[in-house]
Amino acid sequence: MxxxxxxxxxxxxxxxxxxxxxxxxxxxxxxxxxxxxxxxxxxxxxxxxxxxxxxxxxxxxxxxxxxxxxxxxxxxxxxxxxxxxxxxxxxxxxxxxxxxxGAGVVGIAIGFGAQSLVKDILTGFFIILEDQFAVGDVIQTGTFKGTVEVIGLRTTKILSWTGEVHMIPNGMINEVTNFSVNNTLAVVDVLVAYEAHVDRALSIISETMNQLKHENLVKRPEVLGVQLMSATSVTIRVTGECKPNTHHMVARVMNKEIKDALDRNGIEVPYPRMVTYQRTYEEG
The missing domain is CATH 1.10.287 (Helix Hairpins)
Structure with a gap:
């Protein structure tokens, strides 16, 4: 000592x-x-x-x-x-x-316990090789949806529209929906009261859509006609082809323009009503 x-x-x-x-x-x-x-x-x-x-x-x-x-x-x-x-x-x-x-022997030992890591790396290469999605695309895999920020060797980073960042191991990406490849369709369902004239409502909506201009619209929105008749209203469906992943924005613009046009022309949108009947009784 x-x-x-x-x-x-x-x-x-x-x-x-x-x-x-x-x-x-x-x-x-x-x-x-x-x-x-x-x-x-x-x-x-x-x-x-x-x-x-x-x-x-x-x-x-x-x-x-x-x-x-x-x-x-x-x-x-x-x-x-x-x-x-x-x-x-x-x-x-x-x-x-x-x-x-000794790295070779250690590598073999680690390899048996790192199969998921190898799977993540190989899947990442195939994602890029097959061009399944790229940085900047909006995708959904499982319950995660957002914009791809990084495709790394092991993980893919997705930023959701509310700000959360999801780190997903590449090996877990089995099914992918890519919203940024093809044009998308904005779908708007317009509810019209039964008291309104349906043909007039169709004409007003069609004229409004003909005049609608938006940078993300690929072509003029189309009024498909009466989609549904419920107990309280008639549903008119309007669709518009737009650039990839812009359908939500375009649908909001279409909704506003249609609502303003219907208000200007006195076409009522259905809303809950209460009808009260008053009954009188005679004495005798």
């Missing part, structure tokens, strides 16, 4: 020890700073390359290039962090030879 304590004190009081520690600390800081700088330069270069190429291609191909660019940035980041980790181990005096030699 005394020998161990004496050896420790000799080491701590040796000026060469502190000099070596100082040099090692400086080298570690330099390695970290240079690695971060290299990653920053590589990321900026990839962003510039993707932006230049995307500007020369149609939107569908541009989206795919953006997605691939972000995936490549993820791969570069993982590789750089691995290299940084190995350099730091080397600086603190760990021999990398035996470590790398």
């Amino acid at each position: 005394n020998n161990w304590y004496k050896s420790l004190m000799d080491t701590l009081t040796n000026s060469n020890t502190w000099e070596d520690l100082g040099i090692t600390a400086i080298r570690i800081v330099l390695i970290v700073v240079i690695s971060k700088l290299i990653m920053w330069v590589l990321h900026k270069s990839l962003d510039r390359i993707v932006l230049e190429r995307a500007s020369k291609h149609p939107p569908s191909q541009a989206r795919r290039m953006t997605t691939v660019g972000k995936l490549v940035k993820n791969v570069v980041t993982y590789i750089m962090y691995f290299i940084l980790f190995m350099l730091l181990l080397s600086e603190v005096g760990i021999n990398l030879g035996p470590l790398l030699a």
